[in-house]
């Protein structure tokens with residue numbers, strides 16, 4: 001009983017005591033409580049949390065990325081680049097998904113940077129290599145020959161046929177003389193475009209000593225023979241046997257030696273162009289046994 | 292009749308193709324179709340009593356001129372450097388670009404052209420922009436309205452024949 005009574009005592013006293021304690025706690029711990037609430041709020045509110053931790057995490061990520069960047073190349077550079085190359089067709093996200101579990105989130109940044117650089121390079125190359133000739137040839141094909149598809153197939157079975165010959169000043173791309181089997185799109189423009197493509201390809205492959213000698217597009221081939229200040233471009237359809245090509249190249253050499261020795265093309269003049277055109281016609285007609 | 296090679300160069304989107312089209316076909320299009328590679332066209336102009344064939348190369352714009360294959364500039368007689376009067380980025384490299392072009396193509400006549408002048412509301416606005424461009428503009432043009440386009444090519448032709 002006693003114990004019970006004793007036990008009851010505090011029970012009875014409790015409410016006021018508790019209240020007192022509670023008040024005291026309030027007073028004493030008010031600051032801490034506020035702080036706690038604030039921390040709790042920060043922890044539970046993603047935006048807040050990010051705000052407070054971003055700079056620290058960023059810094060650490062930055063440091064790790066920097067370290068990875070330094071070590072990565074030697075450690076993983078080659079395999080990663082290989083994978084990137086293989087997966088270049090895949091979208092960026094798919095690629096990152098393949099790689100992320102392996103290397104973790106922190107190198108995402110590095111990979112996307114590498115990916116971007118690689119893609120830029122590849123795109124640059126593709127743009128250089130694909131588009132220019134394609135656009136040109138599309139135009140070339142439609143405007144230049146006027147030969148329909150059926151005729152072309154027949155011609156495939158036939159001997160090669162010269163469609164056109166151009167003598168073009170090397171650097172300026174100005175037309176010095178020409179011959180065309182059929183009436184064509186503007187020859188001045190063809191000369192300029194051919195020169196642009198030639199310059200482009202030579203530049204893209206960085207082979208200054210080596211000059212472009214052949215452009216192929218479907219049934220068309222343009223043989224290019226370079227001389228000092230000009231070049232000759234011969235557009236052909238059909239297959240070109242090696243001996244035919246050798247003959248043609250010799251014929252070009254002979255033409256230059258015989259007909260152009262005395263020519264000074266410092267200023268490109270329509271009178272000169274006409275003279276040269278006539279000579280081309282005379283000289284190469286002999287070569288066109290199949291025409 | 293003699294022929295001269297003219298090349299249009301400058302940053303992307305400044306209006307090289309538009310000036311080219313305005314001059315050759317007297318047309319203009321609001322649509323922007325960036326040039327890939329090179330397009331060559333020609334036009335016969337008269338300078339006094341002489342006729343001259345201009346073979347004009349319209350090339351893809353690059354932010355800096357040393358990105359353009361050097362060979363394009365070889366054997367060039369006239370060089371038109373086009374900038375966009377409304378985009379400072381298109382003339383921030385101009386001084387070094389011009390110096391570079393003079394070096395690789397020392398014989399050519401170079402003209403600096405500020406295009407899209409139709410977009411500047413007033414003479415004062417134009418003056419203000421011109422003052423900011425590090426080298427003097429030889430012409431201010433608009434491919435849209437055609438302003439000064441004929442004059443540009445006429446004066447360039449005359450200079451190339453001189």
Ligand SMILES: Nc1nc2c(ncn2[C@@H]2O[C@H](COP(=O)(O)OP(=O)(O)OP(=O)(O)O)[C@@H](O)[C@H]2O)c(=O)[nH]1
Nearest residue numbers: 303304305306307308309321326352407433434435
């Ligand atoms: N208002 C105005 N717009 C113009 C003018 N010239 C060109 N534009 C517009 O500017 C945009 C780019 O013009 P383009 O002529 O394609 O530019 P570009 O220099 O050939 O560009 P790239 O081929 O990419 O190097 C197009 O939308 C044109 O319509 C001009 O004088 N005035």
Ligand SMILES: [Mg+2]
Nearest residue numbers: 307308325326
């Ligand atoms: Mg263009």
